Amino acid sequence: MSRTLHADGSTGKVFIYNGDAAPSVYASPSAAQLGDLHFHSDLSYLGNTQVLEATVTHPERVRSSSSSKWGGTTYRTRQGTQSFVLGTNTLGAIRPAVAFYGSAQMPAGTVVHKIGQSVRAVSLIVTASQIRLFENWLTFDDSLPAISRTYRIYLFQTLFTGFGNTSIAIEPGAFTAGFGKLSTSYRYLRRADTAPDAFVTAARTADVQGGGIKVVLPDGTSPVQSVTYTGGFAGTPGTGVQI
Amino acid sequence: MTASFEAANNVIRVRDTNGAVVFDTGTPMPHIAQVITPTLSHSFLASATSRVVRSLGRTSAFASGCRELQYICNQEYVCRSVYVCRQEYQCTRDPWTQQTTCRYVTVCGNEQQCGYENVCGNEWVDVEGYETFESARVAAREHSQTYTLGTLAQGTNPDFLLVLLTASRTRAGSQQDYGSFISAIPAGETICANGSTVLETAFQPNGDPWLSRILSVFLEGDTVRAEFNHSNRQYTSAKAHSATACLTYPSGFAPLDDTRSDWTVSFEVYAGKFTI
Numbered sequence: 001m002s003r004t005l006h007a008d009g010s011t012g013k014v015f016i017y018n019g020d021a022a023p024s025v026y027a028s029p030s031a032a033q034l035g036d037l038h039f040h041s042d043l044s045y046l047g048n049t050q051v052l053e054a055t056v057t058h059p060e061r062v063r064s065s066s067s068s069k070w071g072g073t074t075y076r077t078r079q080g081t082q083s084f085v086l087g088t089n090t091l092g093a094i095r096p097a098v099a100f101y102g103s104a105q106m107p108a109g110t111v112v113h114k115i116g117q118s119v120r121a122v123s124l125i126v127t128a129s130q131i132r133l134f135e136n137w138l139t140f141d142d143s144l145p146a147i148s149r150t151y152r153i154y155l156f157q158t159l160f161t162g163f164g165n166t167s168i169a170i171e172p173g174a175f176t177a178g179f180g181k182l183s184t185s186y187r188y189l190r191r192a193d194t195a196p197d198a199f200v201t202a203a204r205t206a207d208v209q210g211g212g213i214k215v216v217l218p219d220g221t222s223p224v225q226s227v228t229y230t231g232g233f234a235g236t237p238g239t240g241v242q243i
Numbered sequence: 244m245t246a247s248f249e250a251a252n253n254v255i256r257v258r259d260t261n262g263a264v265v266f267d268t269g270t271p272m273p274h275i276a277q278v279i280t281p282t283l284s285h286s287f288l289a290s291a292t293s294r295v296v297r298s299l300g301r302t303s304a305f306a307s308g309c310r311e312l313q314y315i316c317n318q319e320y321v322c323r324s325v326y327v328c329r330q331e332y333q334c335t336r337d338p339w340t341q342q343t344t345c346r347y348v349t350v351c352g353n354e355q356q357c358g359y360e361n362v363c364g365n366e367w368v369d370v371e372g373y374e375t376f377e378s379a380r381v382a383a384r385e386h387s388q389t390y391t392l393g394t395l396a397q398g399t400n401p402d403f404l405l406v407l408l409t410a411s412r413t414r415a416g417s418q419q420d421y422g423s424f425i426s427a428i429p430a431g432e433t434i435c436a437n438g439s440t441v442l443e444t445a446f447q448p449n450g451d452p453w454l455s456r457i458l459s460v461f462l463e464g465d466t467v468r469a470e471f472n473h474s475n476r477q478y479t480s481a482k483a484h485s486a487t488a489c490l491t492y493p494s495g496f497a498p499l500d501d502t503r504s505d506w507t508v509s510f511e512v513y514a515g516k517f518t519i
Contacts, residue, residue, distance in 0.1 A: 003253055003268055016255055016268060018519055031465075032398035034276065038255070038518050039266065043274040046515070077422040083429070096405030096513050097435040108408075108434050109427045109441030109457075117446045121427035124435040126407065134429040140421055153435075156405065158275055158513070172245040175257050175265075182266055184246045184259035191271040191517050200273070200403035200515065202462040204470070205438030208455040209385065211476035213441065228451045228476060239402055239517065241273065 003038065007168040007177065014168055014178035015040040041162060041178025046096075047188040048157040049243045052131055054086040056151065058113065058120060061137045061144040075141040083125065084133045091157050092128060098198045099124040100152040104223040105198065107205055107215055111224070112149050118142040124153060131155065154198055154243055156189065189241050196240025207233030271517035276401055279393035282509040285471045287416065287443075287456055289503040291382040297483045299492055300374040307372030309489035316363035325356045374487045377497040379419065379480045381454075387472040395465040395514055404467065405513040406460045408436045414505040416454075418445050419498060420481050424454065433511075436460065443504060445475075453478040454502065460512060467512055475502065 006023035007014045016038040017026045026033060029040060037043070064076040099106045101122070108123040120137040131153055137144060162179025169176050176183040199218035206215045206224075209231030215224040218238020247258045257266040266272070302309075328351035336343045395401060411430045415423040424443040428434065438459065445454035454475035461468055484497040 003250075003255055005250065005255055030398065031276070031396040031400075034399065034516055035519060038268040039272070043276075043518075045272060045274045077420075079422055079425070081429070094407065094433050094511075096407055096437075096511075098405075098437060099435050105437075107439050107441060108436045109444075111441075111444070114450055116450045117421055117448060119425060119444075119446060119450075121425060121441065121444070123427045123429060123440075125429060125432045126435060127433065132432075134427060134432065134434070136425055136427040138421060138425050160275070170246075170248050173260055175246045175248050175259075182257065184257060184265050186265065188265065188272050190267075191273070200405065201438050202401060202403045203438065204459040204461050206441065206457050206459065207439075208457055208472050208474035211383075211453040211455060211474050211478075213444070213452060213455040213457065213474075215439070218438070226452050226455075228447075228453065 009167060012165065012167040012179060013041050014182065039178070039182055041181045044158055044160040045181060045188055046156045046158060047186050049187065049189065050090050050155040051152070051243060052087045052155065053150065053152045055148055056084045056086070056133055057146055057148045058135060060146040061118070061120065061139050063118065063139040063141060063143045065141070077138065077140055079136070079138045081137070082135045084135065086131045086133055086151060086153065089127065089129055089131050089155065091155055094126050094128055095155050095158055097124065097126055097153055097155045098200070102150060104221060105217050105219070106151070113144055113147050115144060116140065116142040118144050120144060124151070126155065159186065189243065192240045192242035197243040199238035199240055201236065201238035203236035203238070205235065207231050271519060273403070273515045273517050275513045276399050276516045277395050277514045279467060279512045279514070280510060281392045282507070283390050283469065284505065284507045285388065287471065287473050287502070287504045288386070289416070289501055290384040290475055292499040293380050293382065294377050294495060294497045294499070295380050295479055296494070297376040297378050302372040302374050302487050304369040304371050307370065307487065307489065309370050309372045310367045311370045312365050313368045314363065315366050315368070316361050318359050319362040320357065321360045322355055322357035324353050327352065327354050370489070372487045372489050373492045374485055375492045375494060376483045376485045377494065378483045379497050379499045381475060381478045381500050381502060383475060383477045385474050387470055389468050389470045392460070392467040392469050392510055392512060395467065397465060399465050399514065399516065401462060401514040401516045403515045404437065404460055404462060405515060406436045407433050407511040408440070408508055409433050410506055410508040412504060412506055414503060416443065416502040416504040418478070418480065418500045421446065424504065442506065447478070448481050456504070458508065460510065467514065469510065
């Protein structure tokens with residue numbers, strides 16, 4: 001089937017679609033017509049991803065205990081939080097992201113260090129100026145030694161509004177179409193079935209049963225399954241994307 | 244190198260000045276079909292609780308503080324002053340007549356008499372007490388609740404969701420062993436929350452979780468849903484509380500765990516779709 005590139009001189013819209021229907025069919029596409037489009041300047045694309053990798057040294061968390069000659073050792077629960085700056089948000093706005101802990105995509109609230117009941121769990125915070133990591137830690141009868149963990153974050157720019165008034169322009173150093181929404185100055189997220197940088201999903205990535213938890217990432221791996229988990233969650237494959 | 248635009252072999256391709264492919268009709272690109280920003284509140288209700296007896300014992304009479312009125316007889320060595328009269332044979336000699344006259348006379352007076360006696364009476368006596376060691380128990384519970392966050396335009400049929408959320412735990416469940424359930428969700432901050440998010444966890448003494456709570460954002464057709472999922476196995480607190488009583492074993496005194504947590508969550512859900 002043929003493909004059509006249409007640039008509308010009056011509206012400025014540019015779209016590339018599958019087939020040879022009249023361009024007016026896809027000028028303002030319905031939800032059902034999205035499946036026919038390769039590109040449309042009305043749509044909002046993801047790209048110019050900020051890639052940030054940072055190693056955090058989580059500090060030692062010392063248990064609280066007291067000993068007496070007669071009563072043995074008594075432990076007390078200690079709990080606290082700390083926020084770490086992983087880097088600057090170069091996009092300057094709060095945008096969707098995908099976070100990794102080590103080589104695995106990381107659900108918010110992931111436990112990254114555990115000894116006995118003593119534990120620390122983290123989430124990724126996105127602010128307009130920074131990308132930060134939030135840690136909640138708890139100690140009882142074990143101290144948590146300082147430990148280094150590496151995190152990688154893909155922060156996606158969302159191109160919701162075009163810029164300028166150029167419908168389509170082909171120059172030696174640049175190509176732009178659809179008010180800049182299709183531009184050689186932009187790095188688009190693209191589907192990658194082999195060796196993807198990350199996965200996106202529309203499904204659950206964890207389940208709880210019997211008090212335990214099992215995480216199955218969109219790439220099919222299961223980085224967390226507690227001994228107490230009693231369910232049969234298998235996860236749902238996601239779609240690989242290339243940054 | 245210059246940027247390029249190609250339309251050849253039924254493929255439209257754009258390359259940048261480095262030769263990297265920026266756009267290719269053969270490679271689907273994701274775009275955001277719709278963004279929804281709902282807010283909702285959810286309560287993870289408390290699991291049923293009870294108390295279990297860990298052990299029973301007796302406290303020593305010395306330390307119990309318990310006393311009892313008892314009729315007690317004791318052998319006691321008792322001395323008393325007794326008025327006693329005796330017949331004594333007495334002789335007197337008359338100095339004038341030189342005659343001796345003897346006769347029995349009665350002699351009376353007080354005298355001390357001692358001996359063992361059985362002394363009985365009601366007495367308060369220290370007695371052993373009753374001691375109970377008790378712990379709180381949380382009953383096993385599985386529960387999930389699903390909310391509709393929004394419905395996308397019919398036929399959108401998205402391929403993925405990118406989720407940011409801002410959550411606040413307005414009431415935190417806890418266990419007396421280790422305090423509030425651990426949660427790595429910072430209050431009022433925007434976090435990356437694609438797929439499922441671990442909201443709360445509580446751990447057994449061996450380090451395995453006995454309570455887990457997650458929030459999942461997922462698609463059902465064109466509807467974006469949020470599911471709050473709770474699971475806990477039966478948990479008996481490692482901490483035992485003791486109480487003593489004088490008449491019987493005491494019960495029902497151990498403080499119970501309150502596992503209820505309340506959350507308010509604001510979502511920013513990007514529903515994405517790949518082009519063909």
